[in-house]
Amino acid sequence: MSQEPQGETTTRLTLREAYQRMFALARPEWRILVSATLFLIVGSGMGLLYPQVIRGMVDDALASGLTAVNRAVLILAVIFMVQAIAVGLRHYLFTIAGYRIVTKLQSDTYRRIVSQEVGFFDKRRTGELMSRLASDTTVLQNTVSVNISMALRGLASAIGGIALLAWTSPRLTLIMLLAVPPVSIGGVWIGRKIRFLSKAVQDALAKAGEVAEETLSGIRTVRAFGREATEAERYEQGVHRAYVAMRRRTGSMALFHGVLSFAAYGITALMLWYGARMVDAGDITVGELTSFLLYTLIVAVSLASLASLWADFMRATGSADRIFEILDREPEIPLTDGTTLERVDGHIRLEQVTFRYPTRPDVSALRQITLEIRPGEIVALVGPSGSGKSTLAALLPRFYDAQEGRIYLDGHNLTTLSPTWLRGRIGSVPQEPILFSRSIAENIAYGSETDDPAAIEAAARVANAHDFILHFPEGYQTEVGERGVRLSGGQKQRIAIARAVLKDPEILILDEATSALDAESEFLVKQALERLMKGRTTLIIAHRLSTVRDADRVVVLDGGRLAEMGSHEALMMRPNGVYRKLVERQFLAS
Numbered sequence: 001m002s003q004e005p006q007g008e009t010t011t012r013l014t015l016r017e018a019y020q021r022m023f024a025l026a027r028p029e030w031r032i033l034v035s036a037t038l039f040l041i042v043g044s045g046m047g048l049l050y051p052q053v054i055r056g057m058v059d060d061a062l063a064s065g066l067t068a069v070n071r072a073v074l075i076l077a078v079i080f081m082v083q084a085i086a087v088g089l090r091h092y093l094f095t096i097a098g099y100r101i102v103t104k105l106q107s108d109t110y111r112r113i114v115s116q117e118v119g120f121f122d123k124r125r126t127g128e129l130m131s132r133l134a135s136d137t138t139v140l141q142n143t144v145s146v147n148i149s150m151a152l153r154g155l156a157s158a159i160g161g162i163a164l165l166a167w168t169s170p171r172l173t174l175i176m177l178l179a180v181p182p183v184s185i186g187g188v189w190i191g192r193k194i195r196f197l198s199k200a201v202q203d204a205l206a207k208a209g210e211v212a213e214e215t216l217s218g219i220r221t222v223r224a225f226g227r228e229a230t231e232a233e234r235y236e237q238g239v240h241r242a243y244v245a246m247r248r249r250t251g252s253m254a255l256f257h258g259v260l261s262f263a264a265y266g267i268t269a270l271m272l273w274y275g276a277r278m279v280d281a282g283d284i285t286v287g288e289l290t291s292f293l294l295y296t297l298i299v300a301v302s303l304a305s306l307a308s309l310w311a312d313f314m315r316a317t318g319s320a321d322r323i324f325e326i327l328d329r330e331p332e333i334p335l336t337d338g339t340t341l342e343r344v345d346g347h348i349r350l351e352q353v354t355f356r357y358p359t360r361p362d363v364s365a366l367r368q369i370t371l372e373i374r375p376g377e378i379v380a381l382v383g384p385s386g387s388g389k390s391t392l393a394a395l396l397p398r399f400y401d402a403q404e405g406r407i408y409l410d411g412h413n414l415t416t417l418s419p420t421w422l423r424g425r426i427g428s429v430p431q432e433p434i435l436f437s438r439s440i441a442e443n444i445a446y447g448s449e450t451d452d453p454a455a456i457e458a459a460a461r462v463a464n465a466h467d468f469i470l471h472f473p474e475g476y477q478t479e480v481g482e483r484g485v486r487l488s489g490g491q492k493q494r495i496a497i498a499r500a501v502l503k504d505p506e507i508l509i510l511d512e513a514t515s516a517l518d519a520e521s522e523f524l525v526k527q528a529l530e531r532l533m534k535g536r537t538t539l540i541i542a543h544r545l546s547t548v549r550d551a552d553r554v555v556v557l558d559g560g561r562l563a564e565m566g567s568h569e570a571l572m573m574r575p576n577g578v579y580r581k582l583v584e585r586q587f588l589a590s
């Protein structure tokens with residue numbers, strides 16, 4: 001399969017768009033955010049109030065001794081207490097709002113991912129999608145929760161602080177503000193760099209995630225070929241790339257912090273020097289200089305925190321880009337667009353269908369297939385490996401849409417029908433059924449409306465699964481998969497058949513297992529399948545002669561073309577027929 005390069009380090013959204021989208025996410029939480037902002041105002045207000053008290057205290061103490069100091073300290077204590085409560089509540093509320101936003105974002109992103117057409121998943125690896133869900137949303141979580149709170153606090157303190165400074169001494173304020181333009185310019189420049197590097201970090205982490213996901217889910221193959229060390233090295237290379245990008249990002253941030261810190265404290269020193277001269281000249285009192293210095297520190301710390309938050313926001317926009325890319329993607333085959341039919345007879349017609357996989361647009365997997373399957377007919381699909389059998393079967397539930405030609409169900413073009421509804425009419429038993437880590441009962445009921453135990457048991461009986469299920473200590477409640485029992489190939493198949501029986505679809509797509517089951521399982525599976533097929537239009541990808549013989553008609557594919565069609569006997573009569581060769585070369589097991 002060809003790989004489309006994914007997660008390349010480009011930025012899709014402009015900064016402004018990214019912010020607008022991030023703030024739009026916060027809108028539903030406005031109630032929490034408004035209360036949080038109230039506490040923010042109270043907390044920051046207290047923070048700006050106390051230097052005034054200190055100013056009074058210093059001047060009074062210098063003038064009239066310690067009695068005034070007692071009262072001032074009491075007031076300070078009250079101010080600090082109110083401030084502490086407000087700060088705590090502000091932090092709590094903003095963080096909670098952030099969690100709520102991200103929880104919703106994760107669900108929305110996941111919903112988007114699972115709604116995409118099958119072709120989307122051919123192009124992307126699971127590990128990469130998992131990384132978007134887990135790590136990108138977490139980066140956003142920090143931004144929308146703690147960082148927004150800190151940014152607002154920084155902004156409030158900086159603006160309030162500057163206003164009070166200007167009120168105390170416009171001349172000193174002017175000196176202080178000299179530091180703002182160079183710091184801002186530096187911030188914007190470094191912010192851009194950090195945004196770019198952060199995307200590189202996330203991309204590298206996603207790549208490493210891909211390796212981990214792929215090899216852990218295929219651990220048996222890794223073990224069988226003794227590739228543990230090599231895979232560990234590949235993973236190591238992946239995380240090392242992430243580390244290199246992180247190191248560069250951290251370097252930029254460290255430089256930025258250093259410059260900021262110097263700017264903040266340097267300006268304080270400068271003002272102390274200039275302020276002392278003003279006190280000496282009698283322009284301001286010692287208390288005023290003290291409060292002025294305190295405000296300068298508040299403003300400096302606030303501006304510094306704003307600048308470093310700017311860097312964090314830049315980081316977040318990298319992740320936002322990746323998340324919004326998914327949230328914005330409209331599936332090519334939407335799940336529910338289209339009509340539904342009252343009843344289905346199961347009449348299928350393909351007209352001149354030509355199909356190329358989106359990942360391999362240069363090769364036609366199916367070429368000009370014209371085929372009609374009557375209601376209730378059992379059609380066996382045979383052909384050499386890679387001839388297009390599974391591809392044909394994938395077009396009926398519209399996992400993919402053909403580029404040319406049309407497919408009809410009971411005379412309705414498939415593209416006019418609701419895909420989810422259509423898929424509800426089709427039951428499938430794949431070669432290697434996938435069971436989920438849930439109970440057997442839930443696995444059988446997967447895709448059906450009902451969870452009635454009696455109906456599930458009846459379906460299991462038809463599928464010859466009831467007896468082996470009862471042999472497990474917990475019966476139908478036995479957990480399957482990772483945490484529970486592992487089922488044999490034949491058992492999985494029978495669970496999949498029970499699933500199809502319970503779903504009761506009008507159309508069946510069966511993919512016969514190529515690997516041989518033991519005679520007993522084989523018999524049980526075959527018997528179950530026969531019961532299942534009764535009265536339903538069935539397309540069966542056949543690998544066994546006995547299956548082909550039982551079918552009403554055999555359709556032979558070769559290199560994506562429909563090569564032959566007819567009964568087993570008729571096809572065997574053709575001297576150089578594809579089918580006859582398949583049988584002679586024992587391509588079809590007996």
Ligand SMILES: Nc1ncnc2c1ncn2[C@@H]1O[C@H](COP(=O)(O)OP(=O)(O)OP(=O)(O)O)[C@@H](O)[C@H]1O
Nearest residue numbers: 122357359360365384385386387388389390391392
């Ligand atoms: N998801 C996919 N993306 C791209 N190409 C694919 C994809 N699935 C199958 N193909 C290609 O399409 C062609 C037909 O494959 P298909 O799986 O339909 O064959 P098949 O007859 O079912 O083979 P087999 O009997 O071995 O399962 C092959 O060349 C295969 O490489």
